[in-house]
Amino acid sequence: MTQPIIRISALQKQFGDQTVLRGIDLDVQPGDRIAILGASGSGKSTFLRCLNFMEHPSQGRIELQGQPIGSVMGTGKVNYAQAQLCSVRQVVGMVFQQFNLFGHMTVLANVMEGLVTVLGLPTSMARDRAMVQLAKVGMADKATAFPAHLSGGQQQRVAIARALAMEPQVLLLDEPTSSLDPELASEVLHVIRSLAEEGRTMLLVTHELGFAYHYANKVLFLADGQIYEAGTPEQVLKNPQKELTQRFLERFTAFHF
Secondary structure, three states, X not given: OOOOOEEEEEEEEEEOXXXXXXXXXXXXXXXXXXXXXXXXXXXXXXXXXXXXXXXXXOEEEEEEOOEEOOEEOOOOOEEOOHHHHHHHHHHEEEEOOOOOOOOOOOHHHHHHHHXXXXXXXXXXXXXXXXXXXXXXOOOHHHOOOOHHHOOHHHHHHHHHHHHHHOOOOEEEEEOOOOOOOHHHHHHHHHHHHHHHHOOOEEEXXXXXXXXHHHHOOEEEEEEOOEEEEEEOHHHHHHOOOOHHHHHHHHOOOOOOO
């Protein structure tokens, strides 16, 4: 078996007295398409944010391409250097539920921003790379538009292009369609599916269970900050073995595979 691109060991996260993640172990292999399901408050978004180090784990370790992130201090606490985390975020990109575009910048400028300020690319090179990614998500014709003039689905596609422009090896998507109506959501899901067909490594938090069934090669069901059930889409979505998973899926009687 190939080396995992991400290895997560005993990951825990506390916010004050509240424990949100309770010891998650997971290997993410290159090309994995992992759908993450669970009720509100189960720790899904926090889990993704820890993988991108927007939240620092309270305990446990994360390895990226075989290298542990952070250094263990004498107290046993892990110290995370900002320079290393910047490098991690270039490898592990993230797309948020809210699009987080800069309203005062054009679509093209939004996608170019990280290329220029983080990677230090010349403007001409950044523009070319940004346009390639905008074309990939069907937004090249909106390059000079401002976010306020776009639909929610279009803004989310721009946000995906912005993440892709940094050429990450892993893409994290945190409920990217949850704030969209069904027609706009389908635009975004079509883009995500095309990325999956390219063989990209992706972790997707979603309530689009029908999409998860067709998109993912692995499904995780989180409950109480733990991986409660995991397996193939067939195993978890069609033949769940555990009670909480079964009860969760019963609430989605309208979806079809």
